[in-house]
Amino acid sequence: MPIAALLFVVVVLAVKAWPAIRVNGFGFLTSSAWLPGNTYGGVQHVHGVTIPAGARYGAWPLIAGTLQTSAIAILIALPISIGTAFALTERLPRWIARPVGFFVEILAGIPSVIIGLWGVLVLGPYLAHDVYPIVANHVPNVPVLRYFSGSVGYGEGLLTSGLVLGLMIVPIIASTTRDLFLQVPPLPKEGAEALGMTDAEVARRVTIPWVRSGIIGATVLGLGRALGETIAVAMVSGSVLGVVSPNVYGTMTTIAATIVSQLDSAATDGTGFAVATLAEAGLLLALISIVVNLLARRIVSRSSRMSAPVGRA
Amino acid sequence: MAIDVAAYPRTRWRRGKSLVFRAFTMGSLIFVVGPAVWLIGSVVARAVPTWRWNVLTTMSQGTGGGLANAIVGTGVIMLGVLVMAGTVGILTGVYLSEFAVRRSGRAGGGVMRVAIDVLAGFPSIVLGYVGYIALCVGLGWGFSLLPALMIVSMMVVPYIAKATESALRQVPTNYREGAEALGMSGGYALRRVVVKSALPGIVTGLLIALSIAGGETAPLLYTAGVTNNLPTWTLLHHPISYLTYYIWTDWNQPTAAAHVVSYDASVILIVMVLALLVFARLVVTRTQRHTEGAR
16 A cells, blocks of 8 residues: 555656656756746747746755755754763663653654744744844854855744754654664673773764664654655745745745645646646655655665674774 | 873863763753743743633634634544554554565565655655645545545554554564464464554554644645534545644734634644653553563
């Protein structure tokens, strides 16, 4: 059944997207236009496909937005997750680590629409009012950090989306990493400590290398979730089509958020071309997430075959 | 601890790094738990001042009114997913654990495993799009329960299948051997001995799947539709309301009544989902105690 369901989904997407793929061509990946054209009258024919006059679509801002938000989410979530896993396994006493660990797991179950609601009503305005201006006024004008200066907007945008996504994938990575840390046998850690290593050195030289590929696998799974997350991003990104954000605060959108916010209006396109274009965008997103998932599979399965990796640090 | 720091110049540096590391671990924990508490607290704080109990019993009216139809709708969707995804997921898990085993003893069922992993990470809105195009429009079913159930089931089947598989793998080999020694047929032993002792793990998977089904928005928006009425006992052509729709739609409506609906729906949903997850946890801890005692 799952195989049939997957085939069904991919075939429907491909069939639906085919006219859009022919018309939009490779330019779909690089151009920035998102023009539905004249949906009230004139039509034109391109490659045997009927489309509204003047319709032109490019997904580059969506692709860029998807990759940017996911990258921010991973950059934030990975260190915090590893830190949390260490706090839960090594630092806190068991009676407090268990409920706190359960709380972190539960965080993964909070519906994304509620996280989005909090992001847009509480977190976004707070950051835009109290945090972003301080950062924007103090960053030096050097590469990379330059993107943190400029207008901070109203809290809906790239950095807020990345932060919200980060918060959503931390539970996934943190709880997996915690379980992995618990599987590290105590003897090598105790041995390292007996040799005079500090906590940080044991963590860096023994514990993390022991389960490194498991952590990478969990991170890639989190990345898959971040790439495909729809509702929360649609609420906090500002959902602005056609532009790549000039700094980290600007409004933008992702592939998934575009599909959910545009499908209604796309259905008004009498030629069906707008809906086909969304299918192409969906196919693109599906391909990205399939690749990411298979990558995670390979890494995780490789890790399960590996023996004790001590000394590879 | 009583090391003469001056005699070992690197010790101070290493001790400093260790302190930074400790601070970092506790800091990250605060960075995870803090926003989570803030999130739940702020949603509850917005809902409580305007909370009225009749939200549970009255129907929604446009962007105002109550949420009774949405609560029942979410319940119906959960129930439907339990039946549909539960059947497919458990059977898939049983297949993976019991039948898809290579002669070498290693796990088989490669294509099925890949399909499940891919499906688990599939973007939910793309599934929703396919449901809308192929089922609601293509087959002419309209916004209704069946396409919503099919799409949400696709999302949660991987979770149920994986939970079932790992629960079945944890059944001690003794149980299977004992069943075989008593002359049970393979199918009978599977039903009466293996699946039975794996039941807590399977139930946990089902509960987590239910919490996902209740909290989903993207795949339902274009498959389930919305209505001001209670769900009818029809699978097709009648839209069905659900809680997440009202959160997603009403928070940026211009009226205060709509905002109230949005906050109320959020709190009700959080309570439902957390109750399911806590219940799932209780099942796990209770059975762990049971297996330890049995040893």
